[in-house]
Each structure stands twice: as C-alpha cells, then as structure tokens.
Amino acid sequence: MTGGSSTWTRRGASFRDLLRTGALTPDVGEGREGLLAVRRGEVPWVRVEAWAARLFEECEEALRGTPLPEEPDTARVEDFLVRVRRTGVVPCPQAPDGPE
Template sequence: MQPEDLVRDHTIYACVMGSRAFGLATEDSDTDRRGVFLAPTPLFWGFEKPPTHVEGPGEEQFSWELERFCELALRANPNILECLHSPLVERLDDTGRELLALRGAFLSRRAYDSFTRYALAQRRKIDADVRAHGAPRWKHAMHLLRLLTCARDLLRTGELTIDVGDRRAGFLAVKRGEVSWAEVESRMVRLAEETERALPGTPLPAEPDHARVTDFLFRTRRTSALQTHADHQVVQGVVRGGRVGQR
C-alpha cells in the first residue's frame, strides 16, 4: 500500500489550517490542509511498518497516522492541538468524531511549556531578521502574536480557540507593517508575561488523560483488525486473545 493510498482511503479527519483557520486569510493566502489517517492494523504486523506521516498527495497537504498524532497531542504539540480545534473540517468519519470528542483529554498544563518553547524558537528567527534587515518579516511577527494570544487564553480559560475573531484587524495591521517593531515587541513581552501569570490558576489539569486516549487507540486498532480480516479465523483469534486451531 502506497502512502498516498493511506491518505486517500483511510483518512478519518481532515481540516484546513493556517491563516484560513485562524481567521486571518487574505486574497493571497494558501490553503493548508492537515489530516489524520488510520493505517489498517495488519500493516503493523510485518517488518515494514506504515509511515507515521505522509506529505501530500495534494499541495500544502500533510497527514499523520493516528497513533503518531495522538502521541504528539499528548505532548501538547501546538500544531497538533490547533489542528484538533480547526473550525474548518473537510472530512470526518465515526472514528474522527471520536477523536474530536477527545480534544479535552489532550489539554493539560504541558501546553505552557510546549507553546512557550515554540514561541521562543519563532522569536529567535524574528530577532535574526531584525538584526539582518532592521525589521522582522511582518507575517511571522503576526503569527507569533497570534500564537502567544492563543496560549495565554488557553491557560486562562482551559479552552483552545484558534480563530482570532474580532481581533483580526489588529493582527492584519501587524502583517502589513503598520505597527512599529517596538510596539510589536512590547506586545510579545506582555503576552508572554500574562501567560506565565495565568499558569498557577489555570483550570487545565497537570497531565493529559492518557488512559482515555490509550483506550481509544486500542479499540480503534482492534476494530480495524477485525474489519480488515473479518473472515480470517487466525487473525480474529489473535485479536480477541483466544486460542485458535488448538484442540
């Protein structure tokens, strides 16, 4: 089975991300598509395992295998958590609906560290641009402000909302270079401080709900195995924990 077949035939959830999901799209914005596919369980039983992710087959398209996606979400990877909360869903089956129903199980105080690390990495890139060119790449500065705002609000409310809503005009003014770098930098510092202050009183749990996610993954793998080989006595016996062919 080719990687593109996994995306085409086994996607359980697909959405639009980037500026369109953030409510920041303009006429020249790309359409970034992200998805989750469920590789059939028997593919894991050989020496050659299915891929953990697939780039394509469409332009600006990237998909993760379900287990890898859950693993990253449990680590509070910002890109993965935001993918789970996209308002622009393009494809969704019953397994995908169950995944979305688990969104809260992935949220925890780990998000403070993961979002902060990601923001610091982006800030270093922006600072390098300022040193080299006297100004940042304004689009990157806008998206960092959005990320910092998202992280602060997540810590304050315990809920992740990625659409900027009525803040759109202010963010786009930054993208157009209409706000001075000094002011943008000041906002970044203030948002980081507000996020840190929100941490002690956040409603988020200390850890994600590993048990719920593990149960979901186990049941999904088991169902896939039984569906793929519904008439195969040996496979069913292994999956169900029974003893097959023994008298």
C-alpha cells in the same frame, strides 16, 4: 514586519486564552485587526515586541490559575486518536486488498 510576527503573536494570544479557559479557541476575536496590521507591516517592531512581552506575562499569570490539569490524560488522548483514525479509514475500491 512579516507574517511570522503576526503568527507568533496570534499563537501567544491563543495560548494565553487556553491557559485561562481550558478551551482552545482559534478565533482571535477583537485582536484580529491588530494582528492584520502587524502582518501588513503597519506596526513598529518595538510595539510588536512590547505586545509579545505583555502576552508572555499574561501567559505566566494565567498558568498560575489555569483549569488545565498539570499532566495530560495520555490514555484518553490515545483512545481519542485511535477512534478518529479508525473512523477516518475508508476502504478505497481501487486499492489492492493487501500484500500478495
């Protein structure tokens, strides 16, 4: 087992929860110990595969009733990204004023 197995399993659980709730929560909560056991190589590959298959089925089920919109609001996302970028740009005192 590698860290990659725990990474894709964690991402699958996060995706399932996102589909169920509409909110992205990076905290794995109760699943943390199981993910760490996968990372340490303590879980047989057949169990990791079964867990991944179950997560896939749970994602398929969650997709049918997700509160997420069918299409993203690209204008809203673009507005958010532009505002974040503009507020995050801070002039550097050592930087030249621009091209000469």
